[in-house]
Amino acid sequence: MTATSCTKIxxxxxxxxxxxxxxxLGLLADGFTVVLAGRRAEPLQALVDQAASRGQRALAVPTDxxxxxxxxxxxxxxxATYGRLDVVFNNAGVNAPAVPMDELPLEKWFSVIDTNVTGVFLCARAAFGLMRRQSPQGGRIINNGSISAHTPxxxxxxxxxxxxxxSGITKAIALDGRAFNIVASQIDIGNALTELSERMTRGVLQANGTTASEPMMDATHVANAVRHIAALPLQANVLNMTVMASHMPFVGRG
Known part of the structure; x- marks a missing residue:
């Protein structure tokens, strides 16, 4: 199958x-054909089926x-399937146990770096190459950052x-992509409620040594930020955006 001139991938x-x-789900609602990548095939296929029931088009590609x-x-x-790629949301990421660094198993360090850094680079590298080769040339790479890119x-x-x-990868793509109409963005996210972050509602270690529950926001607000950036023409870009629960500790954290 080849993408039509009006189809965005x-x-x-x-x-x-x-x-x-x-x-x-947000990009599908906006008319994109969406390639779904992740380690687990079952939830990806469930999302493909959900999209199909709404007349939307998605493709599941299990990926590490x-x-x-x-x-x-x-x-x-x-x-091979679409002939081009217009938008990438580099979202895959993992965390490590919150323990003093001398107690952190080294395999946890490598897991985080392999996924959050090397994984982002590998996907950005491959996207950059495809966006550079395709006609018309160009595309948009959106990286999932964090308020931890500013304050730990x-x-x-x-x-x-x-x-x-x-943050460094995002800025490098934004600079190196200029010659090829490739733009890069980073969304720094704070306290979006997901299966992995739900524990934060029950208490998170604070900089002053106390433990406190923290306000959360719905993940759809992050999705809407991705949708906003994805909808921009390549002549305009949001280089950095912070989307966070309004009352969480960040500004003045600690």
């Missing part, structure tokens, strides 16, 4: 749940973003380091 990684699923061969297979499938929480060295790295 989007890729969402980590699309099986949480923010990725919400963003995929930490594996170069798996990422290459994902982008080979996109190019206690005992979050791996996650904080990974999101600072994402």
């Amino acid at each position: 989007a890729l969402v990684t980590g699309a099986g749940s949480g923010i990725g699923r919400a963003a995929a 973003v930490t594996d170069p061969a798996s990422v290459q297979a994902l982008f080979d499938t996109i190019e 929480r206690p005992f979050t060295a791996p996650y904080t380091a990974s999101k600072h790295a994402v």
Whole structure:
């Protein structure tokens, strides 16, 4: 199948749940054909079936973003199926236990860096190449950052380091993509309620040593931010956006 001239193709990684699923649903509602990438096939296929029931078009491609061969297979499938890619939402990410860094198992460090940094780079690299080759040339890469790209929480060295790295990758894409009409954005997210973040409503370690529950926002607000950026013409860009629960500790954190 080849994309028609009016069809926009989007890729969402980590699309099986949480923010990725919400963003995929939003892009589908906006008329994108959406490629759904994630490690678990079942929730991806469920989303494909849901889209089909609404007359929307989605394709599930189970993918491990930490594996170069798996990422290459994902982008080979996109190019062979649609011939182009207009938007990428690099959303897949993991965290590590909140413990003093000398107690952190090294495999947890490598897991976070492999997923949140190398995974983002591998997908951005492959997207950059496809967007550079395709005609018309260009596209948009949106990276999932975090308010931890600005201010850390206690005992979050791996996650904080990974999101600072994402900021560097985003700026590098924005600079290097100018010659090819490729733009990059980063959405720094704070306290979006998902299956993984629900625990924060029961208490999170604060910088002053106390534990406190924190306000949360619905993940659809993040999805709407992705939709806004994805809808812009390539002549305009949101380089950085922070979307957060209004009363969470960030400004003046600690």
